[in-house]
Structure formats: structure tokens, C-alpha cells
Amino acid sequence: MTLMPKKVKYRKAQKGKNRGLATSGNALNFGEFGLKALGNGIVRSNHIEACRVAAARKMKGVGKLWINIFPYKPVTKKPAETRMGKGKGDLDHWVSPVRRGKVLFEMSGLPEEFARSVFRFIAFKLPIRTKFISRMGVQRHD
Numbered sequence: 001m002t003l004m005p006k007k008v009k010y011r012k013a014q015k016g017k018n019r020g021l022a023t024s025g026n027a028l029n030f031g032e033f034g035l036k037a038l039g040n041g042i043v044r045s046n047h048i049e050a051c052r053v054a055a056a057r058k059m060k061g062v063g064k065l066w067i068n069i070f071p072y073k074p075v076t077k078k079p080a081e082t083r084m085g086k087g088k089g090d091l092d093h094w095v096s097p098v099r100r101g102k103v104l105f106e107m108s109g110l111p112e113e114f115a116r117s118v119f120r121f122i123a124f125k126l127p128i129r130t131k132f133i134s135r136m137g138v139q140r141h142d
Contacts, residue, residue, distance in 0.1 A: 003045040022102035031106030033115040041128040042095040045071040050125040063109035069096040
């Protein structure tokens with residue numbers, strides 16, 4: 001299952017810039033523990049799905065997981081061995097631009113050590129560096 005919007009106003013989007021800090025979504029809203037981005041980047045829909053599946057397997061039905069990012073931005077790609085020009089390529093995948101400080105995932109209903117191990121498992125599936133945070137205090141994790 002790939003995450004993507006049901007409907008968009010424009011089929012193709014410009015690349016844009018992804019700089020600076022996250023001004024919203026940079027604190028825990030739902031859970032006791034979270035996974036925070038340490039750098040700017042883009043997270044593809046298949047990364048998010050891989051994280052969701054990994055967490056579901058590791059948690060075994062205990063606790064609750066919130067996913068705070070959604071891939072709303074389309075990315076296009078031109079076919080291999082195609083000459084320049086001839087317009088913009090066809091839609092290839094969907095991404096979610098992530099800024100430094102954004103809380104990507106939240107979790108509750110688990111002991112801290114177990115939540116830490118689940119988030120470590122999730123962090124391996126992401127293309128950006130992250131750290132584990134909790135309502136008690138913030139600790140670094142690579």
C-alpha cells in the first residue's frame with residue numbers, strides 16, 4: 001500500500017527548497033515518546049510504509065503509534081536514456097519534505113526502553129538522521 005493524496009490540484013509540482021527549522025510539528029502532541037528529525041530531507045511514501053510495518057511487527061499489538069508526516073508532494077522522473085527537453089517527466093513517487101526538528105512518529109502505551117528499541121528499528125528505515133525524545137527529557141540517538 002502506498003501513501004498518496006486522494007486528489008491534488010496540480011499533478012506535477014516544482015522541487016522547491018527545503019531549508020530551515022520546523023516551526024510546527026516540532027513537539028510531542030499525542031504520545032509519550034517520539035522520533036525527531038535531526039536534518040532536512042525528503043521521506044518517500046515507501047519509507048513511511050516500511051516504518052509502519054516494522055513498528056507494527058515489533059510492537060505486536062501493544063501501544064499506539066502516530067505517524068505525523070504524509071507524502072503530499074509529487075516527484076516526477078524522466079525515462080532512462082531520454083534526451084533533454086520534451087517536457088517534464090511522468091509522476092514517479094510521492095514524498096514528504098521534512099525540516100530539522102519535526103516529530104515524525106509518536107508512540108505511547110509502552111515502557112521507555114521498549115519504545116526506544118522500536119524507534120531505533122524505525123530509524124534504520126529512514127533516509128534522515130533522527131533522535132529519540134520523550135515527555136520526560138530529550139536524549140540523543142543515532
